[in-house]
Amino acid sequence: MATAELSLHQEFQEYTLRSPFRASWQKVMMWVFIVVDALTFGSLLVSYGFTRVSLGEWANPAEVFALHIGGKEIPLLLIAIMTFILVSSSGTMALAVANAYERKKKETVLFLTLTMLLGLTFVGCQVYEWTHLITHGTRPWWNPYGPPQFGAYFFTLTGFHGLHVLSGVIYLAIVARMVANGTLDRRGSYQLVEIAGLYWHFVDLIWVFIFTMFYLF
């Protein structure tokens, strides 16, 4: 079993040397997925921009997403916290990849777990936000803040992104398990961690644009 997996890894390495991209096919395929997904998110954001421009009016996100703390309204506080959490998770993911290069098993699993926890916290904040808006009457076809399209784009954009975060947590859990139980040691390559990192950083990248285009504009 071990030798079979090792020879498989050698095959991958030979492929990398022959590849015009000097990258393993796993990494190239992840990049293909990321480009396609980026275009999907891009289309959603352009469609949102078109709708918002063509309506001429929109809800004020600074008011809709304000948090009441001690009788004061702080605009977009939850969104700022969520951004902070996601940027933090990108940092811990980068540290997981850096430790994977050096094949430090314990540290890699630790930072992957931290990344997963931050990802789950992010999704938790999103659940809170959705619950808040839904209990105030927001639906994909109606909302109390502005044109009905506001609700539709809110659920589509944040829902699609949140689903990516959740899938990312599951993906990282599988990779962390493979690091912990020695599968990657037997394969002789930790590149899987780096490739999972590509996906995680991409999810953060998408949030940069949703944060800017949907919440700040």
Add this chain to the structure above:
Amino acid sequence: MAEGTHVPIRKYLTVWFWLFILSALAYFIDVVHVPSPWKAILLVMVALMKAGMIMAVFMHLGYERLSLIYAVVAPLIFLVVMTIAFLPEGTAVLGSHAIAAP
């Protein structure tokens, strides 16, 4: 042959630090109510800077072969094309509403 693409850990920490700074800056731009065209320009600039840093360092695109960089970045031009094509179209639709219902 190298395992993957090695990026020095210092570089990661620098980018991480700047991502925090830029996120705070974007939030600040929104809170202080920068006048209309400048707000959009500043926010897009900050977002593109963050995106560039994440792609170049966190996703190590800056350390990959040029062929891979082109293969990834070239299709994203379509996003710029779509933005330029559709957003002015939105203004046209808004204008036609105004004519239909005066």
